[in-house]
Amino acid sequence: MLNILLCDDDRDIVNALKIYLSAPDRCLLEAHTGREALEIAARTELHLILLDIMMPEMDGIAALAALRQTSNVPVILLTAKGEDCDKILGLDIGADDYITKPFNPAEVSARVRSQLRRYTRLGGGAPAPAPGVVRVGGIALDDAQKLVTLDGEPVSLTPTEYEILKLLLSSPGQVFSPPEIYRRVWQDAPLGNERTVAVHIRHLREKLEIDPAEPRWLKVVWGQGYKIEKEKSQ
């Protein structure tokens, strides 16, 4: 049984989330202030928290900061504040993901599934580094088996996509320019073919990211190239 805490001061939203997220193996708890969320987190073993930011008594940021003192449970911030600075603040304080209101139910479901899978299968803590397996976020690349998994689920990639991902994963945080990617994946000189790289990366992103327009890991550095986001050491 997976315990999911839905925390929002708007009961209608909590109810809607309950409908969307209800599943036989999930137990959905609800809270309406940051304080309530902390109380529930203190007495129940939680597997995931969806946390609103703007709430009475204690806001989501404060609650998250307090929670992170004791717990490593995945937290998805669910808020109307959609500005970049708000997102950066939330992720810096220790949120695992960020969803802006008004949200797409399918997207919420996908992110919840992703977080739950990671947390339950990988045990929340740092995963045991299997030899030959490169892992960033929920993406794992097993070069021995030529297998890519996203939160433990295998993802089917074309050989070119696989090579590109392998190249990017070889050095997280480093920006690879399209010509460089082309040279190293195709083993050929790029003669105006860089566009192909962009198309492949777009596909790759659609397979690996829940919201390809706002990728979490496989990022586009506009005017420079592409990179895999470096995982924050917690």
Next chain:
Amino acid sequence: MKQWTRTAPGQFILWLLILLFGEIAAAAGFASLYMLTMDYYSLSEEQLSQQAISRRASSDLYELSEEILLRDSPPYSGYAEALFTGRGIDFFRIVENGQSQDTLYEYGDADALKNTSLCFSRKLDWGTVSADTLVSDLAPVYSDAESYTEPFPVQYTGPYTTTAVYESEDSFAAELLCVQVLWQLRYYAPLLAGLCALLAVIFTAVMLHAAGRRRGTEQAYPGFFTRVPYDIFTLLAFFLGLVALFPLEFAAEAATLPRSIAALGIAVLYALTVLLLWLRETAIRHRLGGVWRGSAAAWLWHFCRRCLHGAAQLPLIPLTTALAVVITLGELLGLLLFVGWNPGMLLFLWGLEKLILLPCVLYTALSCQKLRTHTHQLAQGELDKTLDASHMVGALKAHAQDLNAIAGSIDAAVSQRTRSERFKAELITNVSHDIKTPLTSIINYTDLICREKCDNPRITEYAQVLHRQGERLKKLLVDLVEASKASTGNLEVHRAPCRVDVLLDQAAGEYEQRLAQSGLTLVLQKPETGLVILADGRHLWRVFDNLMNNICKYALSGTRVYLTLAQAGTKVRVSFRNISREPLDMPAAQLLERFARGDAARTTEGSGLGLSIAQSLTELQGGKMELTVDGDLFKAVLSFPLSETQPLTPGPAAAEAEE
């Protein structure tokens, strides 16, 4: 008592007391001074008496010789003898060379007088001093009397003595009495003088303290003379005071002591009165706000200042003309006046004039320079600086003050506008946060209704409409916030070197699928070499994203879309060209307006803010976006200044810049 001194009788009595003590102090002081010079404090009374007598005698002798010279013209008429008649003095005339009296004066010959000796003797009736002693003491005085060698030598050749009867009422007796009295008073006189002077000073202080005040109030009132300008009054007092010298002169020349004393008293009384009047007036002026106020000099000074100020207020052209005329006329006058002088002197004067004029010209030039610099700064947008106009004059000063006023009002207007824009952006952001929460529920529940199995298909259809419109509202909100932020510049922009050609490739890759869905073919034209501009990659992508999005939405299916990158001079131009599906029945400028849509009916999704956001973001990054509509051809051109710097080598640094 203090109040009493302020009344008219009080002032009058004080005045009298000051004059009285002043007189006494002056008299005693003079006497002391006289006694000091006459050695009253070192000699005995007898010696003093002898000195007095000899002085008297010497004076008499002088008078006598004058009488002889002036009046005893021949024939000898006996004036000299008449002079001494009744004064107990015998008078002889001795002519040593034996010439007769008549011949002596016959020609008025001064040489003849050299050989003339005069002699007179005192008939003494002095108990203590013998006649012989007296005369022998007198002798050196006369024999050595250099003062009598001019204008003619008069020699006393003695001793010739007679025993004459001393008559008590003559001038010698008066001298002796004087000596006696002074001798008695010789130690009291200085004391008396000091005491009386002190009293006079004290009473003067009291009187000055009360001057210009009335009973029961500390307020100062003008006196009788206050209308007269102070400096003129002072000058007047000074000259009136000088008049006191006449009685003093008289006192010095008076034949008799009582007259001399009376003249001295009058002189002192007069001088004291004038001095007191002046002091009193000074005190009143001081009480009324300083001696400078109400003086003729102050008036003159203010008049000159007003004249200068008035001249400075003249319009610039007449003022300059007048100055030029004055200087030219001055030079001409100087030339005419000094035309006879030597050329060196003329050159020196000419140089001197230029040396005087130079600072004035430099001062004006400096002021102009200051104004120029400040105006330039204003033009550059530095509105917070103020020009110090305190050292400028006339039109320049007015100009500087006007400049400051302009800068102030522009500054106020700009900051007011910035504030209100920022406020607007914040308001929009906050309102959108508040709208988003209920909107979430609307979208979610309409979605849930759509999912519910329902017998009535209309309900599902209606719910779908609601859901669709909810989604549109959401998009509108997001775009609205972004548009307000972009147009007010309330957005962080991190400009970094950015490869436009790479960005173009990335954009093409991102949009390939959507373009294909819309039935569009993308034609990418770019130079071989990479072009670098300074831009914020994410914002630039938003611009590209919006433009490409527009193309996907509004371009005619089956046509080609041209994306062209080119370098034009120091600019990098990116143009997006496509054929519009709908006729564009509005000018390009109107497309940029917020909420403008290619189709007037507003049926397709989209907020109509896309182009406006793209333009604002482009401008925030120092670029320019131009739209052109040529029939159905829609063209958007972005131009950015070309950056000289090479893009950062892709690596950790770039990755961090991205964060």
